[in-house]
Amino acid sequence: MTSVLVKDLTLKFGALTVLNTLNLDIAEGEFLVLLGASGCGKSTLLNCIAGLLDVSAGEIHIAGRNVTWAEPSERGIGMVFQSYALYPQMTVEGNLSFGLRNARMPKDEIAKRVARAAEVLQIGPLLKRKPGALSGGQRQRVAIGRALVRDVDVFLFDEPLSNLDAKLRADLRVEIKRLHHRLKNTMIYVTHDQIEAMTLADRIAIMKGGVIQQLDSPTEIYNRPQNKYVAGFIGSPEINFFDGALAGDGFATGGTLLPLTNYAFQGAPGAGPAWYGIRPEHILSGEVARGLPFATEVEIEIVEPMGSDTLAWATLAGIPVRFRMDGQARVQSGDRLLIGFDPARASLFDKTTEKRL
Amino acid sequence: MASAIPPGDPAVPQGPRPRRAFSARNITLYGALVLIAAYYALPLYVMIVTSLKTMPEIRLGNIFSPPVQITFQPWIKAWAEACTGLNCDGLSRGFWNSVRITVPSVAISIAIASINGYALSLWRFRGSEMFFGILVFGAFIPYQVLIYPIVILLRDIGLYGTLWGLIIVHSIFGMPILTLLFRNYFGSIPEELFKAARVDGAGFWGIFFRVMLPMSLPIVVVAMILQVTGIWNDFLFGVIYTKPDLYPMTVQLNNIVNSVQGVKEYNVNMAATLLTGLVPLIVYFVSGKLFVRGIAAGAVKG
């Protein structure tokens, strides 16, 4: 059943169109991540859903109700912000209960809900403190709690972990996932961090320029990016792109012919200029490369050891190419090495439309 | 560049030793500061010293010498006895008038400006920026341009010559800079806080009174400092928009000093001057750093 429906949503600031006839259908209990670089319109879309921005055209439905012009508090949403947005002069308890008090809820009901949220988030001992006396992680828990007490259908997260350090971020990420398992609410989560997106999402919507580029499960997005932008955005280190043209059953680039054996074309295999993308982790090196459809010897230029694995740079078909090696691999610049890959794991994009071929 | 550094004995440390307390630099620095400070402090010293002297001593001695015989008579006279015409109750009346003008003016102007700043930073509506633009330009309109239209305005609403008339005038002329101050302050509060409060179901006034106002104590203090000193020190509006029995202290000071009966009593004049400056001086000395922050915030961010 549909939980949040965005229909032909358009948002303009004066002459500037931020969102253009955008459509989105989010199922009940789904965890949807809006992912994109800053300025792509993902937070704007979230604010529109929350009712914090007036839309220029289109409709927003939540739980079957048209809430396009409803006040934020009447939409049945809870929201968690990047900067926590805790009211500094109120205690944690005051923060949690502010919305309920505004809704003139009976006192005992408020107490009950606050207690439950505190228990779920393990912030019971902090209730009497003010936000200034809390750590970043604790603050974010309180901010989540504030959405929790509202007992709503939809949770909106606006980059909730961006202000935390790396370790805390990983911890809270898991906790949000646990929360979702437990509550089974619809959650819309905005982030620019692809790890968060990959780990949390049921579906990811990758946005650019106010347009959803691809809406799919994380594996689908990783394996079969629908356009060059998505391919470049997802994956770290970044995918390698070769500029060239389809030539029969191969791809001609910089004097090299890359094979297309096993490649699953979307439609009919076309011809003409295109991009050939292959992820660094899909380029194998050493003896295992020998059996692959494409293999060649290259000279290692730079080695970046990262512990768990090592990133190496070499020149292939005239462009610098990065590929991932085992962390234990003993290589140094100047070494010559055999590398190879399976074209089945590659992605081909049309040169002009940048769409997947 | 390495070649620019002359080779030296590796056993001898290069360059001068770290400065000592009485280095030439420190002596010049502190010397200059003390001299300048003396220049700034001198008038206050002269005022105090003169106000404690008797008239014969003033005529004889120099203005910088400390009083031979300290007398508080000039202070008493300035406060309670100095005459303007037949009214010989000194500055005391002006003092209380100034209090009656300043307190409501400060309260009202801050109330209006904080709401303005709040609406302008968080609840913009069509035209709000234009009104704000006009308001800011208003801060630069020479008062002389508006003096007479305001006389007419106050006359038409029946408040000319009353305390409330002057309070309105102070609120009007305080509005541009205070609104700017509050707008900048509320604009610097994370917008997400405002969004969170809206999601929590608070409305325009709810957010203002329960979220924003409790957070704005520092800026309110700054605005108060700005307004208390500004309104207390006002002369022009006091002279134009009130009548003699409502004259604020500055106007009365000017009257007493210029209302000469026989010879000028410089000691009384200086005591009166000090008394008039006392309130803003106390505000300044008590508020200390906040005062600086206040005027800096009002100015730099503008």
Add this chain to the structure above:
Amino acid sequence: MPETQRPSQLLRNLNAKVASVPMILTAMFVFVGGTLWTVLYSFTDSKLLPRLHFVGLSQYDRLWSTARWIVSIENLAIYGVLSLVFSLVIGFVLAALLDQKIRFENVFRTIFLYPFALSFIVTGLVWQWILNPDFGVQHIIRGLGFSKFVFDPLYNQEIVIYGVLIAGLWQGTGLIMCLMLAGLRGIDEEIWKAARVDGIPMWKTYIFIIIPMMRPVFITTLVIIASGIVKLYDLIVAQTGGGPGISSEVPAKYVYDFMFRAQNLGQGFAASTMMLLAVAIVIIPWAYLEFGGKKRG
């Protein structure tokens, strides 16, 4: 359901609009209305009471052929330029001195700034007293044996405006110092470290690196000083009364005197319109630079 309907534009944000009524009234009726009113009546021959009997530009003709107005403008120009330059220089030097990590910084800052808490009336009266040749500085220095020493700026019409300037600077430089100090403190410490490593002398660092970096502070300060200069009135009234003769008259006083004393409102309105014009010439380019570019944000 009401939320399916787009609410009327007028009622949207109604509370904010209601709350802004005092601001809107002030902006439209007082600032815009009042200004237009004054400009309109400057083309009339209103005497004691305003009346709409138009006489074209004759008030302006008379204004610009009146010696006192010319003197007022000259005084304002001298006072304005000097006060601008000295305020900036003194303010910056004081701020730079205080920024040397000195001891007792608070004490010094307090002393430099306290005059700003005092009104122009108080300032004017104090300096009138200090500059009084029979009691003040001249008297003291003559008492030290220099019997020919002359320092009577308030009684010498050639230099009276400088006497006013001394008082004005005394009152106002503290504020400028504070603004400059705030600007200096806002500059990244690493700039100083970089300059030291590069071996650039301190004065050069100030002139070529720090001051250019403080451009916004300087511009704001400039506007603050400039708008204060045009309003110069109380100080003159308290310190010199415009004298000796008409040698320390300023435009603001001209306006006041003609509106209220000479009972020639039209002339006063014409003069105040000229003041407005002068302010507009300073402010509009600044406002354009300061706010025009930010509109998109």
Add this chain to the structure above:
Amino acid sequence: MKLMTALLAASAFCGATIANATDLEVTHWWTSGGESAAVKEFAKAFDATGNHWVDGAIAGSGDTARPIMVSRITGGDPMGATQFNHGRQAEELVQAGLMRNLDDVAKAEHWADVINPKSLLEGCTYQGHIYCVPVNIHAWQWLWLSNAAFAKANLPVPANWEEFVADGPALRKAGIQPLALGQQSWQVTGLFNNLILALGGKDLYLKIFQDKDAKVAAGPDMAKIFKAADDARQLAQGSNVQDWNQATNMVITAKAAAQSMGDWAQGEFQVAKQVAGKDYTCLPGLGEPNPYITTGGDSIYFPKLSDPAKSAAQEVLAKVMLSPATQVAFNLKKGSMPVRGDVDLSTANDCMKKGLAILKAGNVIKSTDELISPDTTTQINDLMSQFFNDMSITPDDAQKKFAAIIGTAN
């Protein structure tokens, strides 16, 4: 029935006291020592009628006070009564219907018969109605000399302006400021006007200020006056005071030899307990032959008020101010001359008697306040103030500018 009558009587009585005990605010700029003493006489006389004089003194000078008065009247917050100078200062307020006409009081009190000279009442009359009460006559044309100062310089006290000018260098040598002159521009203009009337005569004075004849203003007769003004500014060099009474104080203390100021200066000599003829000398018309005096002075105007009790009190005040006893008491303190010829001034001192004699001889002439508008006065004030302070302006230049002002005067 008895009770009823008692109640009625009581209420009538109460009503009467309420009607009588009315506060009336009177604004004025009489704030110097002698002036304050004189105002007290008015207040005393008015309070004696059962009303209450609320003093609205505004310090400074008329230049400071008038704008406040005018803006209060036009601003809809009128006082009970206010001072203006004789003449045209309140003209537009009367035109605008903001002032109350006093025809009834004037008739009942026979002002037309008692006020002397007649021109004073004319000054108060606009389109046949009377709008003000002249309370005194202030003659500007006096030269006040300090006997002690001349004694110190071993000089006889001069008898006219030329002699005084001749004494200038000797006075300087003796360390005495020859001429005391306050810096305020109206004082400078006053001195200049005195020179016109005393040295140029009545005809020249009237041609300039009444006929506004720019040719005469630019002519040779005026050139002489500007030459004399040039002398005067040389003699006034070094006079650093602002207020007129500070200048008078210089004469009283023999720091300065002379001051040309109106007869109100006499009040200051009186406060300082100095005796005319012994401590100081006064020369009406600057000691020139056939002296004329101008009949400037102060009038009290009454703004229209809506409160009938206050209106009634206004009439009482108008009556009181012109009563012979108040006139004598007020004018003796203030050093001015009464506006009625039928009062006993045997207690007046030498100087005032000299003035009264001129008044009796009919050598009176309208003051500049009555002849030219405040606007023109301000322009002349500015010019004179500039001329007296800036020695680089030649008498010729100044005369040219003066003629231009007279040419456009109204």
